[in-house]
Amino acid sequence: MITNRQRALRRLRHNPIAVIGGLMVISVILAAIFAPFVAPFPSHAGAVVDFRHRHAPPDALHWMGTDNVGRDILSRVIFGYRVSLTLVAGVLGVAMPFGVILGMAAGYFRGRTEFIIMRLTDIMLAMPPLVMALAITAILTPDLGNAMIAITALWWTWHCRLIYRVTSAIVTEDFIEAARLSGASHTHILLREILPNCMAAISVKTTLDAGFVILFGATLSFLGLGVQPPTPDLGTMVSTGAQFLPDQWWEAVMPGLGVLYAILGFNLLGDGLRDMLDVEIG
C-alpha cells in the first residue's frame, strides 16, 4: 500500500521543474532570513553613501554593480526580499483565511449567504486593483503596512471565488449528506469534511499568488506608494535605477531580475504542486 505522501514525493521526483522552483523559493526565503550574514555588504541596506564606488558596473566585488550612491545592489536585493516576503506573509496571511472562510460559507449555506458574499466579491473584482490600491495608500500614508492593507483588501476575492467553486462541488458529494444524517454540526462539516478537501486548491493558489503579491507590491513601490527609502525595496530600486538607463543599466535591470527570480520560483513551484496534487485552479 502506498501512502499519499509517498505518491506525492514520487511525483515530485519526476517533476524537475517543481523541484527547481522549490529550490528557488527556498533560496529566496533563506537569503531573506539570513540577509545580514548572506549579503556581502550588510550595512548597505541602510542610508550608506560611498561615492567612490557609485555607478560601478557588475564585477567580482559587486556582482550586481552599485547604485547611484555607491551601495552594493546585490546586498540591497537580498534585503529587499525581506520586504517582499513580509508583504507576502502579511497579505496572504489575512486574505487567504478570510477568502477561504467566506468562500466555504457561500458554497455551503447557499441562498442569501451565497448571494451576499458572491455579489460583494463581484463588486470588489470589478474595481481596477491598481487604482484601488493607489486610492487606499494615498488616503493613508504610503508605507509597508498600508500597502499591505491595500493589497489585502483586494486579494481575498480571488481565494473566495476559488474556494466557493471547490466547496460547491464538494457539497454535492454524498459524504456531506451522510455526515449530516449521522448528526454532524455545520462547524464539523465545514472544518472537518469540506476544508481538508480544499487544502490542495488552497496550497496551490497561495503558492502561485505569492509571486503575484511580490509583483504587485513592487509595482506599488515603483510608483512611490510602498516602502520608503532608505529601506531597500525591489520596486523602489527599479524605479530609482530607471533614471540611469541605459548607461547604468544594471541599476534597474538587476533588481528587476531579483523580482523575476522570486516570482519565477513561486510560479514553478505552484505549477508543480498543481500537477502533483491534481487540482484545477481557475
Place this chain on the structure above:
Amino acid sequence: MTALLEIDNLSVGFTRDGETTDVVRDLSMRVEQGARVAVIGESGSGKTVTMKTILGTLPPNGRVLGGAIRFDGQDLLTLAPRDRDRLKGTDISIIHQDPLAAFNPVFRIGTQMDDVLRYADARLGQPSSAADRGDRITTVLRQVQLQDPARVRHSYPFELSGGMRQRVLIGMALLHRPKLLIADEPGTALDVTTQDEILRLLDDLVAAQNLTLVLVTHNLAVVRQNADYVYVMQHGRLMEHGLVRQVFDAPQSTYTRQLIAAIPPLYGAGVTAQSGRGTAKLIELAAAAKHFAAPKRWFAKPPPSVMAVRDVSLVINRGDCFGIAGESGSGKTTVARMIMGLLAATAGKVEIGGRDIASLRRDPAFRRRIQMVYQNPASSLNPKRTVAQMLAVPLAFAGDTAHPRRVAELLAQVELPPEFARRYPHELSGGQKQRVAIARALAVRPEILVLDEPTSALDVSVQKTIVDLLLSLREQLDLTYVFISHDLSLMRNFCNRIAVMWRGMLAEQGQTDDVFDRPVHPYTRALIAAVPVLTEAEAARKPQITLAERRAVLASTVE
C-alpha cells in the same frame, strides 16, 4: 475458417510515477471471420486495455511489452502509424460505452457523423461529396432503426434520449462497414428495457451485415444472448475460453464458476426467497406525492412544476426487506428520500412508527432510527478522513463514549479487520468502502436502513459478498430495509416484498414471489421480460411478451 483477428501472447503495461505495472499478461485470442466473440471480465481485468491496444488508442503511459496482434493479415503492432490510422474507424470500429461522453455537446449529430465520415474518407484517399455523405448517414441511421433520420441529424446530443444516442453511436461505427466491430459495454449505462432493445438491434445488425463482433462486457447474461464464443479475463490474464454454451454449462476455471455463482437467478431452484417478520406496521405512505417547483424566473411566468412522485401508498412492516424497483426517472429515489425525511411530501402523508415524518424531520432521536447507505462509496466517503474518524461522528451522535471499542465492534460487524480503522478510503477496495459506509450507517444503532442501489457500483462477485453481509446483518440486528434498485434479479433474491415504480407512480406491489411469478401490470411484465438471464430455463419462465407489445407499453401515455 480464417481468423480475422489474432492476438498472440500480448502483454501491455502502464507506467506511472516511474513504475511499470502490467495490466495484460500473455493474452492470446482468435476471432474468426463472422464470429460473435465476447470478452468478459470485472474491473481491472484488462479487457478495455486490450481493446485499446487493438485500436491503437492506448494512453501515452501505456506500452505494449510483448506479443503480436494480427488483423486481416497485417501485424498491427509493426504497422506504420499512417497505415494503422487508416484502419481506425473504417476496418476496425468501436462502439463506445458512454453514449453521452462520446459526443461533443455543442455540435449537431449530423455534423459530428459527417466529420467522422469525411476524415475517414480522406484517410482512405477517397474524398466524398457532402451530398453523398449525407445519404450514407441517413441510410445508416435507418439501419439502427431511428424513425426520423432527418430530425436526428439536426439534433444536438442532449436532445436525444440515452437509447437514441446509443443507436447513433452504433450507426457511427457502421458508417464504413467495418470488418471488425468492437462493442464496449453496449447499453450498460442505459435502463434495462432500453439495453435490451440495443442488444437486439446489435445482434440483428451483426447478422444482417455479416459483421465480426467483439463484445466487451461484465455481464454474463448479455454474453449468453449476444455471443457464441467467450473469453474470460481476470487481473489481465485469460482464465478460460470456449463456446458460450460449454463455458456456461461446464466452467473449467474457479473464477468463471465464482462469476456464474455470483449472479442472482431470476427463476428456478437457485432463488433464495426472503420472508418477512410479521405485520407490525413501521413505515406508511398514504397517497404521498412530491412536486418539484421549477426555479423562479425574472420577467416570465414560472414553468410548471415537475411531478416526481404521485399517489404512492405503501406499507412497510417491521423486519421487512422492502424493494422499490424502477428505471431511471421512475421516482424511486424520491420515495426513498421522502421516507428518510430529506424531502417533504407535497401531498399525502409519510409516517414512521405511526408519527408523521413532517414532525420528526428535525428530531435527533428520529435521525438515529433511520440511516442511509449510498450507491457510490467513492462519493459517500470523505477521501480525507480515516475510517475511525468517519465512524466517530455518528458514534458521538449516538452518545457512545467508548469509541475505540465500538469502532472495532462496528468493523467486526461488517467483517473488516480492526486495523482498517486507520485507513483512508483510497486504501480500500470498492467492496471494503461499501462495508465502511454500512458500518457508518449502523453506528447510531438504527432500526431502518435505506439502501440506495448499494451494490450497483460494484463488480458482481463483490456485489454478492455485500448482499450476503446485508442479509446476515438484518438477522443479527433485526433491521428493516428499504432497498432501492433497478436490478430485478438482485431484488428477487433480497426482498420479501417489492414495489415497482413507473413514471412516478406505483405500477404494482406485493410479495416478491407473486410479482415475479404472476406480474399483473403490463409495465412490470415488460420490465421483467427485459432482464437478461443466464439460462434457457429462466428465459422460458419470464413473462412472454413480444417486442411490439413492450414498445406499446413503454410508449403508452399515463392511464
